Amino acid sequence: MTVRDALLVLADGTTFEGEAIGAEPPGGVATGEVVFNTVLTGYQEVITDPSYAGQIIAFTYPHIGNYGTNPTDDESVRPHARGVVVRDLARRHSNWRATDDLDGFLRRHGVPGIGGVDTRRLTRHIREAGSMPAAFGTAPESTLREAAASAPGTDGIDLVATVSTDQPYTVGDGPRRVVAYDFGIKRTILRHLGELAVVEVVPASTPADEVLAREPDGVFLSNGPGDPAAVGYASDAVRDLLGEVPVFGICLGHQLMAQALGGATHKLPFGHHGGNHPVRHLHSGSVEITSQNHNYAVTEGSIDRAEVTHVNLNDGVIEGIRCTDVPAFSVQYHPEAGPGPHDSRYLFTLFERLMDGASSSTKGR
Numbered sequence: 001m002t003v004r005d006a007l008l009v010l011a012d013g014t015t016f017e018g019e020a021i022g023a024e025p026p027g028g029v030a031t032g033e034v035v036f037n038t039v040l041t042g043y044q045e046v047i048t049d050p051s052y053a054g055q056i057i058a059f060t061y062p063h064i065g066n067y068g069t070n071p072t073d074d075e076s077v078r079p080h081a082r083g084v085v086v087r088d089l090a091r092r093h094s095n096w097r098a099t100d101d102l103d104g105f106l107r108r109h110g111v112p113g114i115g116g117v118d119t120r121r122l123t124r125h126i127r128e129a130g131s132m133p134a135a136f137g138t139a140p141e142s143t144l145r146e147a148a149a150s151a152p153g154t155d156g157i158d159l160v161a162t163v164s165t166d167q168p169y170t171v172g173d174g175p176r177r178v179v180a181y182d183f184g185i186k187r188t189i190l191r192h193l194g195e196l197a198v199v200e201v202v203p204a205s206t207p208a209d210e211v212l213a214r215e216p217d218g219v220f221l222s223n224g225p226g227d228p229a230a231v232g233y234a235s236d237a238v239r240d241l242l243g244e245v246p247v248f249g250i251c252l253g254h255q256l257m258a259q260a261l262g263g264a265t266h267k268l269p270f271g272h273h274g275g276n277h278p279v280r281h282l283h284s285g286s287v288e289i290t291s292q293n294h295n296y297a298v299t300e301g302s303i304d305r306a307e308v309t310h311v312n313l314n315d316g317v318i319e320g321i322r323c324t325d326v327p328a329f330s331v332q333y334h335p336e337a338g339p340g341p342h343d344s345r346y347l348f349t350l351f352e353r354l355m356d357g358a359s360s361s362t363k364g365r
């Protein structure tokens with residue numbers, strides 16, 4: 001395989017050398033907001049998580065691609081990330097199920113990447129300077145520099161509209177009926193919900209009255225990409241649903257629920273992206289190791305109608321809330337854990353209990 005030299009240039013001018021992997025971007029330039037993810041395994045699930053729309057994923061684990069890719073680990077129909085940055089792309093993979101190596105997978109889906117990057121220096125820089133737009137590819141350095149400086153980032157942009165389904169569809173065969181908003185939903189979430197209910201997945205722009213007309217036992221608010229403040233139509237719908245039907249939100253769904261309750265969100269310096277974030281469940285005091293992927297967070301003290309149920313032990317960020325006056329709760333992390341540890345799967349049972357009217361709190365375990 002011929003090596004094609006490439007560069008990664010951050011918006012602040014910091015430059016990293018590497019080599020092109022995956023698909024060739026138009027004009028040899030790919031742009032997006034660069035974030036780092038610390039998972040040790042699960043790169044295929046991460047790359048196909050629609051919440052990465054608009055972003056370039058830099059993996060901190062140095063060896064990526066060693067077990068190839070396979071049809072069952074996709075979290076959506078195709079990756080929505082703008083690109084992938086790795087230290088060392090495995091040239092040979094080993095897995096009885098694998099149908100493609102990671103390089104081939106990226107090419108097939110038109111996702112560009114850059115390998116051979118000093119991802120430790122990159123990560124340390126992002127931790128100091130924050131997540132920021134970047135450009136990478138085989139184009140001349142001056143072109144990449146200009147592209148990085150003018151790349152938009154994610155603030156104020158509705159990225160949900162770029163990943164949500166156009167048409168409603170139904171999955172699952174559980175004994176209840178759940179309407180799930182697709183803001184960028186992951187398949188592992190649908191598998192979990194499908195055990196609880198017949199799940200009617202609806203586009204992000206669906207108004208509350210259309211959801212209620214489906215007579216659901218519960219409404220689920222999915223994860224999704226970008227700035228929660230840019231999807232006001234979704235938090236308006238959530239506001240109209242709260243109190244009418246039990247609601248459970250994950251990640252972007254959590255942020256939208258907070259906004260629907262009058263709360264605010266803000267951008268974290270470099271976000272949480274990984275498979276081992278410790279979260280304390282405040283009522284029981286127990287700690288869950290959680291799967292996370294977010295740059296925005298709910299602002300402390302901004303909501304009166306909810307109590308904080310979960311907190312990140314690394315930095316104190318709010319990780320879960322529960323409404324005090326209506327049956328609704330949400331978490332900032334990913335209890336479906338595709339990929340990640342399974343500590344938080346009890347939250348799906350809490351949703352089940354909430355729908356069955358057995359409990360209106362997330363206190364039980």
Ligand SMILES: NC(=O)CC[C@H](N)C(=O)O
Binds near residue numbers: 224228250251293295
């Ligand atoms: N995984 C998600 O749902 C991401 C939520 C939101 N887009 C953020 O970056 O904070």
